[in-house]
Amino acid sequence: MSSDSEDFLPEEEPFDGEMPREKGPPGEPIPAILHSFYEDRPFVSCTRCGESLADFADGYRISKNFNKDECIIEYALCLPCLDAMLDEASEESKVALAKFQAENLRDVSGFNDCALCDKQFDAVKNGDYSFAGVCVGDKMYDSAMVCFSCMEAMAAVMSEETRRTWDRFREENFPGIPSDFEPFPNQGAPIVF
Ligand SMILES: [Zn+2]
Numbered sequence: 001m002s003s004d005s006e007d008f009l010p011e012e013e014p015f016d017g018e019m020p021r022e023k024g025p026p027g028e029p030i031p032a033i034l035h036s037f038y039e040d041r042p043f044v045s046c047t048r049c050g051e052s053l054a055d056f057a058d059g060y061r062i063s064k065n066f067n068k069d070e071c072i073i074e075y076a077l078c079l080p081c082l083d084a085m086l087d088e089a090s091e092e093s094k095v096a097l098a099k100f101q102a103e104n105l106r107d108v109s110g111f112n113d114c115a116l117c118d119k120q121f122d123a124v125k126n127g128d129y130s131f132a133g134v135c136v137g138d139k140m141y142d143s144a145m146v147c148f149s150c151m152e153a154m155a156a157v158m159s160e161e162t163r164r165t166w167d168r169f170r171e172e173n174f175p176g177i178p179s180d181f182e183p184f185p186n187q188g189a190p191i192v193f
Pocket residue numbers: 046047048049050051077078079080081082
């Protein structure tokens with residue numbers, strides 16, 4: 001290498017060809033952990049309505065529950081479906097859930113910190129936890145981890161009826177889950193960003 005002083009200028013930011021868009025944050029590629037484990041590729045259609053996720057300009061939410069490193073359940077919901085699911089919740093549940101999240105939602109992002117309490121991923125990775133991603137097209141704009149205690153706490157503020165809505169959704173969409181498996185006894189709605 002030459003001793004040309006220009007060599008000591010700070011390097012330009014490595015550029016991966018992804019210009020920040022003029023509107024909104026650039027997003028990042030959806031990490032493999034949020035791809036569909038069952039389809040072995042990124043989610044392409046809404047789990048509930050089957051429409052192509054790429055067609056939803058407002059994006060969609062990916063939700064995956066894990067036990068240790070095993071994916072227990074996963075789904076991607078377009079916003080109209082997510083809204084519809086939440087709309088089925090009783091008014092009381094909606095208020096309670098919104099209140100719970102408003103009181104507990106922390107200013108964190110990503111999979112290392114629980115979005116609702118101060119637990120870190122290391123403390124929960126040997127049990128149940130869930131990951132969620134806010135995506136538009138093939139980009140992710142926000143992500144969150146929720147520990148099992150917080151999933152239970154969220155479920156606890158919802159009415160029996162609302163929990164049944166989500167249970168029914170899971171039963172209808174994931175018939176392959178073994179019946180002796182106790183998948184989500186206390187898991188209610190996913191975290192809503
Ligand atoms: Zn849908």
